[in-house]
Amino acid sequence: xxxRSSEHGKLWHWLDERIGLKDIEKLAKKKxxxxxxxxxxxxxxxxxxxxxxxxxxxxxxxxxxYRPSATEAYESIQFLMTEVQFGWLVRSIHAWSAxxxxxxxxxxxxxxxxxxxxxxxxxVTWLSGGALLGLALGFGFTGYLLPxxxxxxxxxxxxxxxxxxxxxxxPFLRRFLRGGNDVTGxxxxxxxxxxxxxxxxxITLALGLHLFMVQKHGMSVPPxxxxxxxxxxxxxxxxxxxxRDLVGWLCxxxxxxxxxxxxPAELGKKADPFQPAPIGIKPEWYFMAMFQTLKLIxxxxxxxxxxxxxxxxxxxxxxxxxxxxxxxxxxxxxxPSRFPAVFAIALILYxxxxxxxxxxxxxxx
Amino acid sequence: xxxxxxxxLKQFMxxxxxxxxxxxxxxxxxxxxxxxxxSRYLTPPPVAESTARSVTLSLKPQEVKANxxxxxxxxxxxxxxxxxxxxxxxxxxxxxxxxxxIVQYRSDLSEIWCACHNGHFDLNxxxxxxxxxxxxxxxxxNVRGDQIVVSKKV
Numbered sequence: 001x002x003x004r005s006s007e008h009g010k011l012w013h014w015l016d017e018r019i020g021l022k023d024i025e026k027l028a029k030k031k032x033x034x035x036x037x038x039x040x041x042x043x044x045x046x047x048x049x050x051x052x053x054x055x056x057x058x059x060x061x062x063x064x065x066y067r068p069s070a071t072e073a074y075e076s077i078q079f080l081m082t083e084v085q086f087g088w089l090v091r092s093i094h095a096w097s098a099x100x101x102x103x104x105x106x107x108x109x110x111x112x113x114x115x116x117x118x119x120x121x122x123x124v125t126w127l128s129g130g131a132l133l134g135l136a137l138g139f140g141f142t143g144y145l146l147p148x149x150x151x152x153x154x155x156x157x158x159x160x161x162x163x164x165x166x167x168x169x170x171p172f173l174r175r176f177l178r179g180g181n182d183v184t185g186x187x188x189x190x191x192x193x194x195x196x197x198x199x200x201x202x203i204t205l206a207l208g209l210h211l212f213m214v215q216k217h218g219m220s221v222p223p224x225x226x227x228x229x230x231x232x233x234x235x236x237x238x239x240x241x242x243x244r245d246l247v248g249w250l251c252x253x254x255x256x257x258x259x260x261x262x263x264p265a266e267l268g269k270k271a272d273p274f275q276p277a278p279i280g281i282k283p284e285w286y287f288m289a290m291f292q293t294l295k296l297i298x299x300x301x302x303x304x305x306x307x308x309x310x311x312x313x314x315x316x317x318x319x320x321x322x323x324x325x326x327x328x329x330x331x332x333x334x335x336p337s338r339f340p341a342v343f344a345i346a347l348i349l350y351x352x353x354x355x356x357x358x359x360x361x362x363x364x365x
Numbered sequence: 366x367x368x369x370x371x372x373x374l375k376q377f378m379x380x381x382x383x384x385x386x387x388x389x390x391x392x393x394x395x396x397x398x399x400x401x402x403x404s405r406y407l408t409p410p411p412v413a414e415s416t417a418r419s420v421t422l423s424l425k426p427q428e429v430k431a432n433x434x435x436x437x438x439x440x441x442x443x444x445x446x447x448x449x450x451x452x453x454x455x456x457x458x459x460x461x462x463x464x465x466x467i468v469q470y471r472s473d474l475s476e477i478w479c480a481c482h483n484g485h486f487d488l489n490x491x492x493x494x495x496x497x498x499x500x501x502x503x504x505x506x507n508v509r510g511d512q513i514v515v516s517k518k519v
Contacts, residue, residue, distance in 0.1 A: 154466055154467075157464070157465050157466060158464040158465065158466060158482075161464040161465040175408070175409060176408065178409075180409045180412060181412070182442075186409060273443065273467075274436050274437075274438055274443045274467075275436060275467065276436060276459070276467045276468060277466040277467050277469070277479065277480040277481050279480050280480070281466075281481055291482075294464070294482055295482040295483055295495075295496065297496055298496065299463075299492060299495070299496050299497055299498045305498045306498070307463060307496060307498070
């Protein structure tokens with residue numbers, strides 16, 4: 001009784017008796033972060049989460065002015081950007097934070113991949129992370145259409161045509177995504193509903209599972225580090241790691257604010273379904289490597305349509321990434337395995353080269 | 366006594382099996398009765414496709430310069446009217462056969478071109494370079510007085 005008031009206040013005890021704060025405190029104090037030369041990569045999951053929270057908050061603000069219809073969407077954003085005080089800032093933060101979140105997510109994924117954090121018992125953590133990646137790209141794709149501008153219109157035409165070339169289910173899938181045979185106002189309301197309701201609901205579950213699994217298993221120490229004789233040094237999560245996390249978030253917020261202020265999001269021209277695709281049309285940078293691949297692939301390879309082959313190989317690469325815990329038998333058996341690093345570096349190099357070509361190759365030749 | 370108890374137990378088990386089966390079927394039927402309208406709801410209703418076989422353009426033939434192209438509406442779909450360098454009027458579907466972007470006429474190449482993935486078509490609509498796998502559908506163009514009438518072939 002006597003040390004009660006010394007550590008915590010009356011309110012804390014009132015709450016503890018009702019919701020069990022002591023257990024949470026014990027859990028937080030128990031959590032430790034391994035310290036070794038690759039510890040830096042532990043920060044990118046939290047960074048992704050931080051940027052996701054910014055997405056939720058700025059997205060809610062955008063909802064107050066946005067109107068999801070083909071006749072009003074573009075105009076409502078024009079109004080937001082020009083009339084609403086700091087409307088430009090909120091939208092620019094939403095757009096930039098989306099990009100930074102995808103970047104942080106890619107770094108988080110590739111580092112976990114190369115450091116083999118997916119191995120037993122963390123397969124479910126890895127799979128839920130894969131689901132989160134898919135959901136994040138889904139957010140990006142559906143959100144991109146909402147301003148209803150020229151770029152968004154053609155990106156969505158192409159993006160919804162891609163599943164359409166798959167055999168059997170393709171045409172149905174395309175119609176289902178578009179809410180009709182073409183990209184119209186029906187597609188816009190559909191994407192809006194997916195962007196602000198369906199995906200947020202699913203991502204809440206997937207994120208909850210991911211964070212629970214991370215909490216359950218703790219941070220993975222890379223097998224290479226363990227083999228080299230890791231000193232077993234750790235740092236407490238509370239407050240040492242969390243404070244370091246905060247420093248990272250503060251830096252991210254600074255970068256985000258600078259980008260949003262100096263390079264505000266553009267709106268472009270309103271979508272017109274009876275105008276040709278504009279010269280130099282490009283997708284978001286994280287779809288650029290795939291876009292450029294589809295551009296360079298010949299129309300037929302060995303009698304198969306090039307785009308189908310392209311889409312199938314994207315699927316195969318994605319499948320290797322997602323299923324790596326079950327494919328990498330050497331790591332599972334406790335042996336050194338070079339495949340993940342080689343695969344990841346090859347994939348990163350390929351993406352960088354194709355993205356570079358996408359931004360530099362003449363659009364009209 | 367013992368036999369009777371066993372008989373009762375057996376009967377009880379059968380009753381439980383029946384109830385489980387009954388509950389399972391009911392739950393399954395309930396799920397189906399939710400999923401069926403839901404899936405029907407999510408599938409967009411078919412919108413009557415424009416059955417127009419031909420369209421009269423609001424353009425006059427003399428308004429379309431040689432070596433130029435113009436997008437027009439053919440029913441609900443975009444189409445492209447091209448006046449070739451030789452002065453011949455031609456019309457094609459403007460939907461690229463690759464990934465459905467809208468094509469345009471390139472007067473510098475005298476070709477039809479898709480900006481999305483750099484697909485090239487010649488003035489017969491044939492795919493000649495880049496990723497498009499099929500030619501563009503060609504429409505028949507008839508000039509009646511100062512009206513341009515574009516109609517589907519076949």
